[in-house]
Every structure is written in structure tokens, then in C-alpha cells.
Amino acid sequence: MTTMTLGKALNESLRSAMEADPKVVVMGEDVGRLGGVFRITDGLQKDFGEARVIDTPLSESGIIGTAIGLAMRGYRPVCEIQFDGFVYPGFDQIVSQLAKMHYRSAGRLLMPITIRIPFGGGIGAVEHHSESPEAYFAHTAGLKVVACSNPADGFHMLRQAIASDDPVVFFEPKRRYWEKADVDTDAVAGPLHEARVLRPGTDATLLAYGPMVKVALEAATAAEADGRSLEVVDLRSLAPIDWPTVFASVRRTGRCVVVHEAARSHGVGAELAATITEECFYALEAPVLRVTGFDTPYPPSRLEEAYLPDLDRVLDTVDRVLEI
Amino acid sequence: MTPKSAPPRAAAREAAFPPDVADIPPVLDEVELVQLLTPEGERVPHPVYDRYLADVDDETLRSLYRDLVLVRRVDVEATALQRQGELGIWASLLGQEAAQVGSGRALLPQDYAFPTYREHGVAWCRGVDPLALLGLFRGATNGGWDPREHGFHLYTIVIGSQTLHATGYAMGIAMDGAVGDADGAATIAYFGDGASSQGDVNEAFVWAAVYNAPVVFFCQNNQWAISEPLERQTRIPLYQRARGFGFPGVRVDGNDVLATLAVTRKALTDARTGQGPTLVEAFTYRMGAHTTSDDPTRYRLSSDLEAWKLKDPIERVKAHLARGGHADAEFFASVDADADVLAARVRTGCLEMPDPGPLEIFEAVYADPTVQISQQRQGFSTYLDGFAEESA
Incomplete structure (x- = not known):
């Protein structure tokens, strides 16, 4: 058991994946000598060489498109997209090529490609550096989409994503990169696409993922002082969603609030609310409510505190869901 | 701030756009075209490329002719099947047989081709059953062959995307150490003049150049991107773009199967021996419609088509074979008979x-x-x- 930041846990995960499988290659902009703009690939090129930690041209479609060719050649590429808002030049390759290749080939071709994307706001960045584009990918058949929320998951989930024979879009909550926790790198991890109940409760379920898990846990702690027992579920996987864990929690509490940074409409929360309503209708005491970013572009960073769901907004919505 | 002079009249502004680029003087070199077999079937010697045809004997010539005839026959049959409602759509290769057979026959077993949706002639050379191609256009599959078995990737419909796949695969070849001598492997990325405007194709050029990847970019410039002429994609000959990316480009007569074979062999040899990418521009003409859904009479002159018919890729090989005594009437009859048998098999297989x-x-x-x-x-x-x- 070692205490490390999320950033370090991801770095260790990449290192152990590369040690375990010589076909794992890391590719992206500035991932080599610099170690990535967030230093997630720090030291890897020094230890594994330029052929396995590849500084690429500044070309996101090129990163994904060549990773597809490398996968066809038997490699297992881990692509770094520098920031959430920079993934769109590679969107066509991800959606039209990567996601569909296994299907188009009737299962003959595997696409064991991991696309790491630092996502979400809260670091005071300029525009295009704080977005939450996960719903685009979760909506695309053929992709698997996960989001880690803490160092231990960062380590184990990334290892599992790299080991997956399906393409995985791996979202990393960039504002949590520097937060520390214990990581047991020798632990046997549970399934990648499994949700986790991080805190049991009886009055309402908070569903969150990525950067909002911490906010949800803090809200549950604060609510406890008011005598309210909130259950917090870290979804971890957005495609597929671990519905049995979600349904079981909602059936226990009868109430549910979804928390995410991404804009509200057509988001992951909408899918959660619809399916929970369909499957847990008779257990629900109230409609599923959402605490999300607004249906606006991400605002200038001086306004991001107002935009991002925080403790007070979550508690305000918890009040509403409990009053219904 | 007030304008110093009156703004130009609206009519003048409209007239300025789009400009006729044919009026703009060219900025680059004289255009060179590699041709080894004239439209009349005369073999022309070449100081660079002849050595890449050293093994081409009469039997090889006849087999090239046979491939050209068979793939055209499959194409005609597929077009007919579409007209009869058996295929949803068909993208005809009519006129591009030499570009495809010449380049396809240049490939070695260890190579990997990344086609568009029109490379039926290359598919033939890679041993893909034409029926597997028809399955895609019939709507029975999204790709009915094993790409690894044939070294022939699935058809790619989104324009230009496959050039990056070919480049990535070529990077993998280099990472595997499978380049450096004549036994090395290479990839070939097929695309068209329209695709040359896509970002992915230009990104593939950059990647291939900076990693010196063993990939041949094979552009079939068939003059038309559906209804848009070449002038809407480029102001310079496409092969000359390669220089800006830092690797060689060559224009070959795409209706000349011998020249295409030789030029592609050189490009592949360069790639597999570690000399990096080449852009081959096969200068040809889409004699048919873009697809069976298209109507070229709306946008191009029949006189153009008539002019290109005189450069037919099959006729010149036939003339060469006949004139040089490399084949007799019996041979030509046997090829036609083989084509009929193949067409019948394709038709029956499609219907069944x-x-x-x-x-x-x-x-x-x-x-x-x-x-x-x-x-x-x-x-x-x-x-x-x-x-x-x-x-x-």
C-alpha cells in the first residue's frame, strides 16, 4: 500500500502495463521528453524508449487513425488527448473508424486502444480546457467509456482499460490529479465496468463519476450532520453502465440525484433518469433529479465556480428530492 | 473609418468568385508523366523504371491482360446487378483497371493494402472473392472478407480515413524491424483526387514523413470527385504536393498497367528497404459514374469521355500483345470465356x-x-x- 496522487497512480499504471506487455505503446502530444502537460507519462520515454513512448505530430485525427493501424499490426496503443476540448479533430476516427471496426469486420479485427482524456473543469483554464464530452462517446456503439475518481481506481482501471480488447475512452478528472490516497497496486481489482457504493445510506442515492464523486461524498458528509443518510455510488463506467448496482441502490433509498459537470440536456444523467424510472418505477418516492452544468458552453474560468455543481447545489437538490 | 473609394458593385464581387484557377499561371515545374505503354500499345523504354519490369515476360503480360479483362467484367456484371435491384449501389472502377491491377500486382504477400470502396481490381489481385465485395454493396455485410488473410483491409467509405490506418500499420512494421531489405513489408494506401483535400490524408502525409513509414500513398486521380472536377481540389499536380511534405511524388499514366506496375514496385521497394513513403499519382479517368446513383451527364462533357476512351487501359495491352505476337486469337477468346464464367458465377452467387x-x-x-x-x-x-x- 502506497500513498500517491491520482497523477502518479496513472503514471504507475502505464508503467506496469508497459512492463507487462511489450505491445503496449504510449502515444500523444508531448508525452515523451516532457512527460505530458500533466506529467502523467513522466519518465516513461526515458525508461521505455522513443519507440514505445511516441511524441506525435500535433494531430489528433492522426493519433487515433495511426493507433488503429498499429492495433491492426498487433500493438496495444494508449493514446493521450491533451485536453478534453482537443478531442474533436479525432472524433471522426473515433466514431466512424475505431468504434465500428470490430463490428464491420464481423469480429475479425480487435481494437485494443485506450484513449486517455483529462476532462472537466475547476483548474482555472482558458476555454476548451475544461469540457466534459463523455456523452458523445457513451452514445456511440462500439466504444466503452469509463471515468476514474480516485488514485486506486486510476491505477487499476487504467490497467484494465489497456488490457481490454475493446476500445476504451478513459476519462481522468484533471482537477483531482494532485489529490492523494492509498493505492494497493498488488490488489486484485474488481471488474472495470462495475459501479461502487462508496458510502451506504438510506434516504437518497447520489450517482456521480469522475470529479463529482468527491463532491457527492462531501455532500453526504454534510447531510449527515442534518440527520440525512445519503448513499453515494461511483458509476466508474458510463458505457456500459452497471445497472444492477444502480437499481439496487435506488430501490433501497427510493430517491436519486445524479451529479455531473457536463451539460444537463441529453447527458449521462438523462440516460440514468430514464432507465431508473423504467426499471425502478414502483420503488421511487420522487422523480430522479439532476445537478449538472448548464446548457451553455463552458464559461470563462472566473465563472466556473458558479457553473460547476458544488456542495451547496447538490444539497439544495437533495433537499428538493427529499421534500417530494 | 470611411472607405476611400466606393465598394465594388455586387455584380463584380460575384464575378470574382469562384475564380477560374485555369487562368492562374502555374507556379511549379513542368509536369512529368511516366508512361511505358502508349495508348497504341507501343512499349516505350524508360531509364529508371524498366528495371522494375525485368521479370515481365509474355506470360506475365498475358496474365495482366487477363486480370484487366476479368475485373472489368465483374464490374460490368455488378453494375447490371444493381440496375436489376440486386445491389443497393455499386461504385464502378471502369477506366481504372490498369491503375488497380498494376499497383495490386506490385504488392507482395507480406504487404497490406488499405482501399477505398472502389478498389475491386486490387481486391482481385489480393485474392478477395468478388462476391465478398458484392455483399457490401448488396447490404448483406459491412465487409465480408478477412483483412488479415488477404493483406487487404475492409473498404473504407469515409473519404481518406484509411490513409492514417495505412500509416499506423506501416509505423508498426517499422517498429517490428520488418523494414530494411527486399524482404521487408510495406503498406499501400489508396485514395482519390477528392480525398487529397481531406485533413486525414494530409495528416497521414505528415506522419509518414516524420516517421519515415514504409507506406505508398497511391492516389488514383480519376479527375472527378462525384461532380467536382480536379480544379476544385488543387492548383498544382497532386504528385507535386509530396515535395512539400518531404518525400518523393511521381505521376504515372494510370491507364498503363506496365507503368503503374513499375512505378508502384519502385515505391514499394523504396518503402520496404527503409527509404520511406512515396506519393504515386495514377493519372486516370473515371469512365463511368461515381456510383450507380450518379448522373455524370449533368456535369461533364461526353467529348471528355470520348477522348479518354482512346486511352483505354485494356485496349493498349491487347494491341501490344497482338502486335508483338505475345498472344494469339485463341488466348483472347479463352480470356473472354473465363470472364463469362466468372460473371456467371458472380451473378449466381449474388442472387443466391x-x-x-x-x-x-x-x-x-x-x-x-x-x-x-x-x-x-x-x-x-x-x-x-x-x-x-x-x-x-
Whole structure:
């Protein structure tokens, strides 16, 4: 058991994946000598060489498109997209090529490609550096989409994503990169696409993922002082969603609030609310409510505190869901 | 701030756009075209490329002719099948047989081709059954052959995307150490003049250049991107773009199967021996429509087509074979007979091709299937069973 930041846990995960499988290659902009703009690939090129930690041209479609060719050649590429808002030049390759290749080939071709994307706001960045584009990918058949929320998951989930024979879009909550926790790198991890109940409760379920898990846990702690027992579920996987864990929690509490940074409409929360309503209708005491970013572009960073769901907004919505 | 002079009249502004680029003087070198067999069938010596045809004897010449005739015959049959409603659409290769057979025959077993959706001639050279191609256009599959078995990737419909796949695969070849001598491997990326405007193609050029990847970019410039002429894609000959990316470019007569074979062999040899990418521009003409859904009479002159018919890729080989005594009437008759047999097989196979079952929708979405898709499949299966019970 070692205490490390999320950033370090991801770095260790990449290192152990590369040690375990010589076909794992890391590719992206500035991932080599610099170690990535967030230093997630720090030291890897020094230890594994330029052929396995590849500084690429500044070309996101090129990163994904060549990773597809490398996968066809038997490699297992881990692509770094520098920031959430920079993934769109590679969107066509991800959606039209990567996601569909296994299907188009009737299962003959595997696409064991991991696309790491630092996502979400809260670091005071300029525009295009704080977005939450996960719903685009979760909506695309053929992709698997996960989001880690803490160092231990960062380590184990990334290892599992790299080991997956399906393409995985791996979202990393960039504002949590520097937060520390214990990581047991020798632990046997549970399934990648499994949700986790991080805190049991009886009055309402908070569903969150990525950067909002911490906010949800803090809200549950604060609510406890008011005598309210909130259950917090870290979804971890957005495609597929671990519905049995979600349904079981909602059936226990009868109430549910979804928390995410991404804009509200057509988001992951909408899918959660619809399916929970369909499957847990008779257990629900109230409609599923959402605490999300607004249906606006991400605002200038001086306004991001107002935009991002925080403790007070979550508690305000918890009040509403409990009053219904 | 006030304008110093009156703004130009609207009519003048309209006239300025789009400009006629044909009026703009060219800025680059004289255009060179590699041709080894004239439209009349005369073999022209070449100081660089002849050595790449050293093994081409009479038998090889005849087999090239045979391939050209057979792929055209398959193409004609497929077009007819579309007209009869048996295919949803067909993208004809008419006029591009030499570009495809010449380049396809240049490939070695260890090479990997990344086609568009029109490379039926290359598919033939890579041993892909034409019926597998028809399955795609009939709507029975999204790609009915094993790309690894043939070194021939699935057809790519989104324009230009496959050039990056070819580049990535070529990077993998280099990473495997499988370049450096004549036994090395290479990839070939097919695309067209329209694709040359795509970002992906230009990104592929950059990647291939900076990593010196063993990839040949094979552009069939057939002069038309559906209805848009070459002038809407470029102001310079496409092969000359390669220089800006830092690797060689060459224009070959794409209706000359010998020149295409030689030029592609050189490019592949350079790639497999570690000399990096080449852009080959096969200068040809799409003699048919873009697809069976297209109507070229709306946008191009029949006189253009007539002029290109005089440069037909098959006729010149036939003339060469006949004039040089490399083949006799019996040979030509046997090729025609083989073509008829192949066409009949393609026709029968198409008509007998079964539709996939409805539950195949759910197959192979993931290597590790999700519960959601399994449940949707189960639900749909139960739904379908309901109809079976009703009709029972």
C-alpha cells in the first residue's frame, strides 16, 4: 500500500502495463521528453524508449487513425488527448473508424486502444480546457467509456482499460490529479465496468463519476450532520453502465440525484433518469433529479465556480428530492 | 473609418468568385508523366523504371491482360446487378483497371493494402472473392472478407480515413524491424483526387514523413470527385504536393498497367528497404459514374469521355500483345470465356446470397459483449418469436 496522487497512480499504471506487455505503446502530444502537460507519462520515454513512448505530430485525427493501424499490426496503443476540448479533430476516427471496426469486420479485427482524456473543469483554464464530452462517446456503439475518481481506481482501471480488447475512452478528472490516497497496486481489482457504493445510506442515492464523486461524498458528509443518510455510488463506467448496482441502490433509498459537470440536456444523467424510472418505477418516492452544468458552453474560468455543481447545489437538490 | 473609394458593385464581387484557377499561371515545374505503354500499345523504354519490369515476360503480360479483362467484367456484371435491384449501389472502377491491377500486382504477400470502396481490381489481385465485395454493396455485410488473410483491409467509405490506418500499420512494421531489405513489408494506401483535400490524408502525409513509414500513398486521380472536377481540389499536380511534405511524388499514366506496375514496385521497394513513403499519382479517368446513383451527364462533357476512351487501359495491352505476337486469337477468346464464367458465377452467387438473420444486428459490437446488448438481443428475439407464434 502506497500513498500517491491520482497523477502518479496513472503514471504507475502505464508503467506496469508497459512492463507487462511489450505491445503496449504510449502515444500523444508531448508525452515523451516532457512527460505530458500533466506529467502523467513522466519518465516513461526515458525508461521505455522513443519507440514505445511516441511524441506525435500535433494531430489528433492522426493519433487515433495511426493507433488503429498499429492495433491492426498487433500493438496495444494508449493514446493521450491533451485536453478534453482537443478531442474533436479525432472524433471522426473515433466514431466512424475505431468504434465500428470490430463490428464491420464481423469480429475479425480487435481494437485494443485506450484513449486517455483529462476532462472537466475547476483548474482555472482558458476555454476548451475544461469540457466534459463523455456523452458523445457513451452514445456511440462500439466504444466503452469509463471515468476514474480516485488514485486506486486510476491505477487499476487504467490497467484494465489497456488490457481490454475493446476500445476504451478513459476519462481522468484533471482537477483531482494532485489529490492523494492509498493505492494497493498488488490488489486484485474488481471488474472495470462495475459501479461502487462508496458510502451506504438510506434516504437518497447520489450517482456521480469522475470529479463529482468527491463532491457527492462531501455532500453526504454534510447531510449527515442534518440527520440525512445519503448513499453515494461511483458509476466508474458510463458505457456500459452497471445497472444492477444502480437499481439496487435506488430501490433501497427510493430517491436519486445524479451529479455531473457536463451539460444537463441529453447527458449521462438523462440516460440514468430514464432507465431508473423504467426499471425502478414502483420503488421511487420522487422523480430522479439532476445537478449538472448548464446548457451553455463552458464559461470563462472566473465563472466556473458558479457553473460547476458544488456542495451547496447538490444539497439544495437533495433537499428538493427529499421534500417530494 | 470611411472607405476611400466606393465598394465594388455586387455584380463584380460575384464575378470574382469562384475564380477560374485555369487562368492562374502555374507556379511549379513542368509536369512529368511516366508512361511505358502508349495508348497504341507501343512499349516505350524508360531509364529508371524498366528495371522494375525485368521479370515481365509474355506470360506475365498475358496474365495482366487477363486480370484487366476479368475485373472489368465483374464490374460490368455488378453494375447490371444493381440496375436489376440486386445491389443497393455499386461504385464502378471502369477506366481504372490498369491503375488497380498494376499497383495490386506490385504488392507482395507480406504487404497490406488499405482501399477505398472502389478498389475491386486490387481486391482481385489480393485474392478477395468478388462476391465478398458484392455483399457490401448488396447490404448483406459491412465487409465480408478477412483483412488479415488477404493483406487487404475492409473498404473504407469515409473519404481518406484509411490513409492514417495505412500509416499506423506501416509505423508498426517499422517498429517490428520488418523494414530494411527486399524482404521487408510495406503498406499501400489508396485514395482519390477528392480525398487529397481531406485533413486525414494530409495528416497521414505528415506522419509518414516524420516517421519515415514504409507506406505508398497511391492516389488514383480519376479527375472527378462525384461532380467536382480536379480544379476544385488543387492548383498544382497532386504528385507535386509530396515535395512539400518531404518525400518523393511521381505521376504515372494510370491507364498503363506496365507503368503503374513499375512505378508502384519502385515505391514499394523504396518503402520496404527503409527509404520511406512515396506519393504515386495514377493519372486516370473515371469512365463511368461515381456510383450507380450518379448522373455524370449533368456535369461533364461526353467529348471528355470520348477522348479518354482512346486511352483505354485494356485496349493498349491487347494491341501490344497482338502486335508483338505475345498472344494469339485463341488466348483472347479463352480470356473472354473465363470472364463469362466468372460473371456467371458472380451473378449466381449474388442472387443466391442469403440475407443475414435479424439477430446478427447484435453480433460483434464488442469483443467482450455488454449485458445491455445481450438484453436488447434477447428482447428483440422474444419480440420476433411473437410473430412466429401468431403465424403458426
